[in-house]
Amino acid sequence: MIEATVSPICAFDHDYRLIAFNKAHSDEFFRIFGHRVQIGEIFPDLFLPDQAPIMRGFMARALAGESYVIVEEFGDPDLAKPYWEVIYTPLRDEAGNVVGAFHLANDITQRLRAEAELRTTQDALRQAQKMEAMGQLTGGVAHDFNNLLTPIVGSLDMLQRKGVGTEREQRLIAGAMQSAERARTLVQRLLAFARRQPLQAKPVDIAALVTGLGDLIASTTGPQIKVVVSADADLPPALADPNQLELALLNLSVNARDAMPHGGTLRISATADRIDRRTPTGPAPGDYVRLSVADTGTGMDDATAARAVEPFFSTKGVGQGTGLGLSMVHGLASQLGGALVINSHVGVGTNMELWLPQTTAAVARAEPADTAGVASFSGRALLVDDEELVRLSTADMLVDLGYEVVEAASAEQALQLLANEQIDLLVTDHLMPGMTGVDLVREVRRRTPAMPVLLVSGFAEVDGLDAALPRLVKPFRKDELADMVERVSQR
DSSP states (O other), rough: OTOSSSSOOOEEETOOOOOOOOOHHHHHHHHSSOOOOTTOEEEEEEGGGTTTHHHHHHHHHTTTTTEEEEEEESSSSOOOOOEEEEEEEEEEEETTTTTEEEEEEEEEEHHHHHHHHHHHHHHHHHHHHHHHHHHHHHHHHHHHHHHHHHHHHHHHHHHHHTSSHHHHHHHHEEEHHHHHHHHHHHHHHHHHTTTOSOOOOEEEHHHHHHHHHHHHHHHHHOTTTTEEEEEETTTOEEEEEHHHHHHHHHHHHHHHHHTTTTOOOEEEEEEEEEEEEESSOOOOOOEEEEEEEEEOOOOOOOOHHHHHSSSSSSOOOOSSOOOEEEEEEHHHHHHTTOEEEEEEETEEEEEEEEEEEOSSSSOOOOOOOOOOOOOOOOOOEEEEEEEEEHHHHHHHHHHTTTTTEESSSHHHHHHHHHHSOOEEEEEEOOOOOSSOOOHHHHHHHHTTSSSSSEOSSSSSSOOSOTSSOOOESSSSOHHHHHHHHHHHHTO
């Protein structure tokens, strides 16, 4: 029966000599040590010097009458060094005296590896769920802030354009506008973390973008930081929003600078890479352009690195950072179908890898700037928004552009007005109680396919709507509204 057992079994006496073993024991010992055991050999002496005392101690406990189970690594690293679960049991004579002992071993390496992978996967899942919950909360708060900022930015912009007030009052207006713009940038970062920042994703020449940013990054980081920029020859285009990507690289570079208070080297590189197997923290399998921002700074421990992309988490002093830079980069990478991978070691430095999906589409050439100026408009515009203050500021802008404005507080009210009045332009918010802006656009296009339509939304993903439809991001200035109105009017 012992020979039929696939688990290694051996028996030994008080001198630690082998008195019996099965074939499985002989085969496994040969596999991990390259030696065929013999009856009478002192078993611990067959182990490597660092393992022999451990085995002798285990055997001594069993010879002292103890039954127990241990897990330990045994084997020659050059051959195999598995983890073993070993069950020790004393051997007794008829009088109950211990005359020896035996052990039964099982190679549990694969089981432990599977358990470790399961723990890693569960940790990654918990982190993903945590980030998703934080993203939903952050996105909702940011959307509400955008609604609050829209009339503020719009009104201040109008006051600046019209030159209202004295010189001192204009300075106060300019200061208020500067603060509003800072709040706008903060909200955009929140939306980027929540993956709700509208992106203009298109094929981007990453090599040209990185090279072009080199001088700006060098001036930002200062003379104590050596900036090295490199990109693979014939690097394929990647799918990205060039403006958001530049902001992400600048954020990563500033973080790297702050991690090197006494100077160091900042290396920014772009390489083509392929992922064949998914890891818990890496991108999905596919072809990517990998943007690496590596520093020789203080580095982060594992606990800090694990929290690095959480919004408002920062290791910097009070007033030295918002804690949203890495959150924005993480959200941007996720929204583009890529990933942000952090590798960091205390005292060595940090390597931030931004993985962006490759694309076979060609990079569009830059179009010459339009020097014709802002177009003039006329006609009747239907403005739909459930927020009265947003309607008020937006209506003033549309009037300044030349439109006669008809207002509606809901999509349902807008449809009633469309049925009875001549409308030349529809400007509608997306998120409203009842019928959404998307539902309204769909119905208007069914009734009047040629009508110009502009959707106002702070979110990137608007279900059920053509992604090519121009969208205006809250908050906005008059010139931004004019640009979008001109685009939809020419469609």
